[in-house]
Amino acid sequence: MKNKSLVSINDYTKEEQLRVLELAREFEKNPVQTILQDYVVASLFFEPSTRTRLSFESAVNRLGGKVIGFSEASNTSVKKGESLRDTILTIANYSDLIVMRNPVEGSARFASEISPVPIINAGDGANQHPTQTLLDLYSILKTQGTLDNLHVAFVGDLKYGRTVHSLVIALCNFNTTFHLVSPLELKLPSSVKMHIKEKNLNYHQYTDMEEVIPNADVLYMTRIQRERFSDPLEYERIKNSYNLHHDMILNTKDNFRVLHPLPRVTEIDINVDSSPKAYYFEQALNGVYVRQALMSLILGLH
Amino acid sequence: MSEKIKELKVSAIENGTVIDHIPSHAVFQVIRILKLDSFDNMVLFATNLESKKYGTKGLIKVSNKYFLPEELNKIALVAPHASIIEIKDFQVSSKKIVETPDHVNGIVRCFNPNCVTNHEQVTTRFTVVEKEDLRLKCHFCEKITRRSNIEFK
Numbered sequence: 001m002k003n004k005s006l007v008s009i010n011d012y013t014k015e016e017q018l019r020v021l022e023l024a025r026e027f028e029k030n031p032v033q034t035i036l037q038d039y040v041v042a043s044l045f046f047e048p049s050t051r052t053r054l055s056f057e058s059a060v061n062r063l064g065g066k067v068i069g070f071s072e073a074s075n076t077s078v079k080k081g082e083s084l085r086d087t088i089l090t091i092a093n094y095s096d097l098i099v100m101r102n103p104v105e106g107s108a109r110f111a112s113e114i115s116p117v118p119i120i121n122a123g124d125g126a127n128q129h130p131t132q133t134l135l136d137l138y139s140i141l142k143t144q145g146t147l148d149n150l151h152v153a154f155v156g157d158l159k160y161g162r163t164v165h166s167l168v169i170a171l172c173n174f175n176t177t178f179h180l181v182s183p184l185e186l187k188l189p190s191s192v193k194m195h196i197k198e199k200n201l202n203y204h205q206y207t208d209m210e211e212v213i214p215n216a217d218v219l220y221m222t223r224i225q226r227e228r229f230s231d232p233l234e235y236e237r238i239k240n241s242y243n244l245h246h247d248m249i250l251n252t253k254d255n256f257r258v259l260h261p262l263p264r265v266t267e268i269d270i271n272v273d274s275s276p277k278a279y280y281f282e283q284a285l286n287g288v289y290v291r292q293a294l295m296s297l298i299l300g301l302h
Numbered sequence: 303m304s305e306k307i308k309e310l311k312v313s314a315i316e317n318g319t320v321i322d323h324i325p326s327h328a329v330f331q332v333i334r335i336l337k338l339d340s341f342d343n344m345v346l347f348a349t350n351l352e353s354k355k356y357g358t359k360g361l362i363k364v365s366n367k368y369f370l371p372e373e374l375n376k377i378a379l380v381a382p383h384a385s386i387i388e389i390k391d392f393q394v395s396s397k398k399i400v401e402t403p404d405h406v407n408g409i410v411r412c413f414n415p416n417c418v419t420n421h422e423q424v425t426t427r428f429t430v431v432e433k434e435d436l437r438l439k440c441h442f443c444e445k446i447t448r449r450s451n452i453e454f455k
Binding site: 084104106107124128 | 419424442445446
């Protein structure tokens with residue numbers, strides 16, 4: 001996996017994904033090391049993303065590496081009209097690995113094809129966010145003890161949520177049964193369902209979340225964004241119909257866990273947070289270990 | 303027999319290319335794709351001709367011009383069943399059916415306005431994921447461009 005850019009989750013085979021997860025387990029046991037002390041990682045965030053950026057930077061810092069970069073494009077040469085090509089070719093001179101978040105879709109693929117150093121896509125618009133997928137897989141593996149044969153329920157905006165798309169596609173390698181809960185206008189796109197059908201896996205679609213909870217192993221909640229609706233009343237109606245409350249998870253399986261890529265707004269009530277079945281903050285912590293594993297594999301240190 | 307009579311509704315050419323079996327609605331698109339609107343030689347075209355196979359069809363005859371395979375690939379995107387007939391001395395010298403390619407590079411614009419190919423100087427690249435009901439998957443943003451949204455660069 002040395003020098004192998006990660007743009008879309010499918011750039012890595014199932015075995016390579018599992019290799020990252022296996023190594024993440026090692027970093028979880030021993031997160032502070034010095035293996036990156038001779039390395040510079042460029043962290044190029046053309047749009048702000050607090051969680052992803054800090055998680056990457058924390059991962060590098062805990063391994064003794066240096067981070068250069070920016071957290072938004074407004075005071076960089078991009079503002080002066082520099083092309084992405086020139087920005088990447090220049091910064092590749094200063095770093096061993098580039099982590100990039102860019103709102104333009106396909107920008108990470110483009111960068112990976114022109115850059116002399118490997119690229120990790122930290123989100124390209126509504127397209128891909130593969131490190132989120134890896135940390136979601138790691139969180140599922142850790143809480144369930146396996147990735148195979150699980151019942152995973154996805155709730156919320158399944159149409160635009162890129163974390164949902166990538167995770168569904170990744171789980172298609174593990175004989176998952178999918179329970180897809182969304183308003184009719186935010187159903188999972190057919191381009192993603194195609195992957196489920198190709199593997200002949202079972203999926204069920206619902207508009208009401210309550211009926212899926214008792215049988216689910218994992219409940220993956222997502223945020224429904226106001227800007228997806230032209231009618232504000234429709235947004236209010238739907239927003240209120242996908243609220244998870246503590247009493248809704250009382251009769252769930254013992255291994256049941258609630259995941260959420262965060263940030264959360266109202267879809268999970270804070271009274272869920274104290275439940276041992278709420279896992280979203282640990283999930284965010286797992287992101288550091290997964291990114292440590294990924295970067296050290298790409299830099300050829302493992 | 304009737305096919306022959308219809309052919310004659312558009313005059314024969316001595317040398318050049320006849321593009322037959324174009325969907326009627328796509329004739330003007332084919333003209334634009336092949337840049338025939340700025341062509342100096344004689345170009346004849348007809349649309350809404352009766353066709354046994356397709357109901358109606360369009361037809362273009364281009365005098366003294368033989369097309370390269372990559373130019374013909376472009377036609378397949380809007381006229382997937384077009385036949386290309388090369389004429390020499392009023393005789394058919396070759397006849398072939400256009401084929402929808404597996405990959406389309408540099409011809410089509412990605413339908414996604416937020417795709418990097420619409421922001422940077424990048425040659426577009428698509429994989430044809432569905433040939434009959436044409437669907438092109440962008441190599442970069444991974445979004446689908448359908449036949450109804452297709453725009454040529």
